Amino acid sequence: MDDFYTVLAELEREGVPLAVATVVCVRGSVPREVGAKMVIHPYGQHVGTVGGGCGEADVIRAGMDVIHTGRPRLVQIDLTEDVTLQSLGVCGGIMDVFIEPWPPQETDDA
Amino acid sequence: MPEDDLRRALYAAVQQRDPVARVVVIAGPDALVGRQALVWPQRAPLGDVGVPAALWARVVNDARLAIEQRRHATHTYELDEATTVRIFIEVIGRPPTLLIVGAGHIAQPLAQVGALCDFRVMVVDDRPAYARSDRFPTADQVLAIPFDDLRAHVPLDRDTYVVLVTRGHQHDVDVLLQIIEEPLAYIGMIGSRRRIQGVFELLKTTHHLTDEQLARVYAPIGLDIGAETPAEIAVAIMGEIILVRRGGTGEPLSDALWAGKRRVHTWRTRRNRGE
Numbered sequence: 001m002d003d004f005y006t007v008l009a010e011l012e013r014e015g016v017p018l019a020v021a022t023v024v025c026v027r028g029s030v031p032r033e034v035g036a037k038m039v040i041h042p043y044g045q046h047v048g049t050v051g052g053g054c055g056e057a058d059v060i061r062a063g064m065d066v067i068h069t070g071r072p073r074l075v076q077i078d079l080t081e082d083v084t085l086q087s088l089g090v091c092g093g094i095m096d097v098f099i100e101p102w103p104p105q106e107t108d109d110a
Numbered sequence: 111m112p113e114d115d116l117r118r119a120l121y122a123a124v125q126q127r128d129p130v131a132r133v134v135v136i137a138g139p140d141a142l143v144g145r146q147a148l149v150w151p152q153r154a155p156l157g158d159v160g161v162p163a164a165l166w167a168r169v170v171n172d173a174r175l176a177i178e179q180r181r182h183a184t185h186t187y188e189l190d191e192a193t194t195v196r197i198f199i200e201v202i203g204r205p206p207t208l209l210i211v212g213a214g215h216i217a218q219p220l221a222q223v224g225a226l227c228d229f230r231v232m233v234v235d236d237r238p239a240y241a242r243s244d245r246f247p248t249a250d251q252v253l254a255i256p257f258d259d260l261r262a263h264v265p266l267d268r269d270t271y272v273v274l275v276t277r278g279h280q281h282d283v284d285v286l287l288q289i290i291e292e293p294l295a296y297i298g299m300i301g302s303r304r305r306i307q308g309v310f311e312l313l314k315t316t317h318h319l320t321d322e323q324l325a326r327v328y329a330p331i332g333l334d335i336g337a338e339t340p341a342e343i344a345v346a347i348m349g350e351i352i353l354v355r356r357g358g359t360g361e362p363l364s365d366a367l368w369a370g371k372r373r374v375h376t377w378r379t380r381r382n383r384g385e
Binding site: 003005006009012022024025034035071072074096098100101105 | 114117118120121124125134136137143144182184198200201202205
């Protein structure tokens with residue numbers, strides 16, 4: 001199996017600033033479990049998923065912002081829209097996603 | 111840079127399957143949000159999250175509890191009367207292992223389903239012709255060793271799920287006797303109900319195993335989903351393992367909509383059989 005942090009350690013070697021999103025709290029029915037993680041990559045090579053669809057698009061947007069500002073953010077994804085066949089976010093729950101900057105490590109050969 | 115030390119320690123823990131909790135402030139005073147530290151069950155933590163010592167001691171305690179329970183947690187703590195801090199405790203470092211003993215026709219699809227579910231998969235058999243990595247491309251390790259040597263080669267910890275599917279009941283029982291005292295997450299053993307009843311009776315009389323010990327063994331193995339083919343049986347076994355790991359009822363979720371009414375789930379099969 002590919003462990004998330006093993007993949008992250010490898011991505012880090014590319015030397016680009018990343019953001020890491022983690023589902024930290026859920027209420028009701030949501031698409032992913034607490035602890036689900038995703039790397040947001042500045043050139044779109046994201047890894048993992050926090051649920052797909054609309055909610056994830058919000059997380060990616062916020063992740064880009066976190067990469068640029070270097071400041072972490074807690075984003076709430078609300079999937080409690082009324083149920084119609086057209087609506088996209090109707091799992092029925094709310095999830096909190098914490099997004100933190102993951103800048104490349106300083107390489108010291110000391 | 112302490113942040114780099116922390117990441118190096120984090121990646122090392124993952125490599126070494128060393129259970130650890132990453133503690134990170136997700137809400138609260140700006141200066142604290144994003145601060146993180148690593149907490150191990152025994153060792154001193156690496157870093158801190160900038161809260162007063164008394165509160166930090168509570169956080170460390172909660173992190174150790176989370177590791178013990180293998181469950182992530184989010185807690186809100188009072189910093190002072192007007193301020194709270196919300197902390198996420200992420201338990202990492204030891205993915206579950208699916209140890210399949212016996213490399214036959216059930217083991218092959220089971221190794222695939224197990225890998226899909228993010229388990230580290232190990233397959234063991236005493237026959238080198240069966241225990242070959244080309245037969246188990248999704249397994250992390252395939253070992254051809256005598257069953258007597260099992261203990262020396264595999265993890266038998268509380269993150270290990272063992273499935274006994276050897277070619278003969280005698281081997282299943284021999285291995286079961288070797289591992290039954292270990293703090294395993296799951297032991298499942300294949301066999302028909304009648305066969306298992308006979309085996310359990312034998313284990314009680316000749317090996318003095320107690321009902322309490324035998325109750326830990328999931329045998330006959332798997333959820334009752336009417337599985338027939340090896341792949342279906344592998345799904346039934348993995349379903350049971352997920353049930354044990356995550357908790358659940360094993361009932362169709364749709365049953366809740368029809369509260370109290372027992373539904374028949376085999377209409378399609380019955381129709382196909384012409385019943």
